[in-house]
Amino acid sequence: MTEPLLTAPPEATRPVRLGIHGAPHLASGIITAAGHDPQDVEFVPYDVAEPFRPLREHTADIMIVKYALREADIALSRPVAFDGRALIVAADHPLADRATVSVEEAARYDAFSCPGDFPPYVWDEVVPPRTPAGTPVRRVHPMTTVEGMVGILSTTRAVHLSFRSLEAILPPHIRAVPVHDLPPAPVTLAWLRDAPLHPKAAALVADAERGAERSTR
Known part of the structure; x- marks a missing residue:
């Protein structure tokens, strides 16, 4: 240890x-x-x-x-x-049917901001402020609960850069698309x-x- x-x-x-x-x-x-x-x-x-x-x-x-x-x-x-990286999106999102997605593509859409007392330096790993190519990630939506995130994803074109493990608890109208250019x-x-x-x-x-x-x- x-x-x-x-x-x-x-x-x-x-x-x-x-x-x-x-x-x-x-x-x-x-x-x-x-x-x-x-x-x-x-x-x-x-x-x-x-x-x-x-x-x-x-x-x-x-x-x-x-x-x-x-x-x-x-x-x-x-x-x-x-834990592998995944992009969480609504089932009708333009990226939802992709086999994998790039963080560069994800940056075209609004993402989620650091919640409450969550350490900002860790959130920068979860939802990078910029992509490897330098594109700013628009971290604008409030992150509260999984249910709250699902509600925002369901009614907007927002995306959440998250983890493959989250897929197990997502409702049918929300998808987890693997992100191929962020390490687990x-x-x-x-x-x-x-x-x-x-x-x-x-x-x-x-x-x-x-x-x-x-x-x-």
Whole structure:
């Protein structure tokens, strides 16, 4: 592990509380690859506008994050998975029927702005302010909930540069089109740096790191 874990006294009867946003199947895959039973983990949904609140209020033991964090009170595992990039659009959008799409094409349409207390430096990875060719990305629509995003996508020509994992929870009238010129996002597990960690959560982090290493050999 990249950082030492402070282990709390055993709490054998309580499941690991894992913070997630969006579809749970990415988390389930990480748990299974770690050799753990998903039934032993309780998913704790977090608000994208306050992503670290469950950790800081001790209602989650660990959480799934993407890209590198620079939060002083939060420690990170090594990457435990990768999540491919996708453009989320309405089914009648001009890009909806494409097999793949370029971020340069996506930049022709309005995108979503950084929500609430979400770290802007991470949002710049999720929805880049400019494409590799230098085209500005118009980040104008408010990002609130998945339902709110779907409502905007359904009534406008807006697009959301997001992740393939989101596809599992999209309604039929919304599509996820793979983006071929943005690299997959590294997925890590995060926990409070100076707080004792539930022993099952510590084991899950360590086993998830080992599972990711095995998958790349």
